[in-house]
Amino acid sequence: MTAVSTDAPAPLPDAVRALLQVADADTLLRDAESLAAALTDAGWTPEVESGRFGTDDGDLLSSAWAPNVSVFFEGDETEIRMRAQAVASFLSSRPERWSFRTDGDDWSGWTLHDTRWTMGDWMATYPLEWRGGDVVISLYVRPDHQPGKVLAPANLHLAIEREDTPEDGLPRDDDRARRVLRAGSVIDRWYLAGEQELPDDVITALENDPDSRVRAAAESERWYRERTVTGPPPSPDGEGPGRPGPPAHFSAR
Template sequence: MTGVGVDAVIPGAVVALLDAADADTLLRDAESLAEGLVDAGWTPEVESGRFSAGGWDVLSSAWAPAVSVFLDGDAREVRRAALSVAAALTADADGWRFETEGPDWSRWSVDDERWDADEIDWLQWRGRGVVVSLFTAPETPAGPGTLPAHLQLAIERADTPEEGFTPDEARDRRIVVDGSVVERWFLVGSPGLADELLTALENDPDPRVCAAADSERWMRERSPDEPSTSV
């Protein structure tokens, strides 16, 4: 896929991530997910599950392994990037099966009038045991301000239930005690993580886990109704 000529519009890390998207490798488990993202050119941040590259951000989770890639900014540049992602996936015709319930905006130009007139829906590609979903939105009102134009590229296992998985406190406790550093780092941002387990992770022997837990605690204290970060 790296030869489709999109690298000038989207970072090589995005192209490499699409190349690596596979349920048996990238999305196999926590260790594979972290290693695959780093190998693709993404840099881990302090927050649990967060990576970055070239002005793009990744939020990821390990149970079940999943990745959401985000970009926001000028509407035309966001559209151009979304079209480049779609072109990269479409160019790999043998690897992906395309589907959408709405208009196929992957074939529009950046200045097509339908961006503003039509209701944009998710585009999806299936293959390699994963589902790749792509969405873009213009600047939208949000409370007293606005949300900038943005895109989201989600990569999930095809066998993940639509409603996701329920919290598993027994697993969480096992990981706090016996999990790897990578598993504990991902666990910090796991939805439904018990407060006492977050406290234990704040005192983890690895500084990366401690830093992620401190960040999660800071967010919990400012968002009491949303105690954890999820993809």
């Protein structure tokens, strides 16, 4: 793997660096409690929606079944290339921990203005991938112009998942969902609210949970399920679009 190009000196955001430093199956991707604790310690702020965290300029989605994390950045195409190369440089500078591979082009060492950035079908491009600590880290970039497709801002997607997660994810488990509902912590239930295909009785119980953070997450999930267009959830008073205030930071275990 080639070194990052010298004309891309973008620093790695602190929250991303801290996340990558704890990216293993035992520290970050063990369970809901580990996810929430590691993410908040790394500088990510929990939001209303289940599993969603944020920083000033990035979004993070996470799930506890199976544990995984996805970080997203959108912006200027050159900035996205610089950020992606900064992530690649950080990971590849630690060969004792991370093993690199890709089935596609290794763009980590291209100059920012290399014509190859604008060639080919990036929607079908294979990610750069690193393995270590029983996790797989995948790094994708997308340009802000895709010939023949809808225009969209350039974006970066950094995915972290357990190496033992099945390709199609873990199957629906209603018994587990009810156990989490009965005996799980607030964090467990907050993550549970974001899972797909929950039994109706579990959804109803989450919407009536004694903790306001769980109720807000469950209500937000219902709002999204019942609508086919993207938009902000209704305000707490029902008067037009809005968003409830973010939940309090989860305390460490």
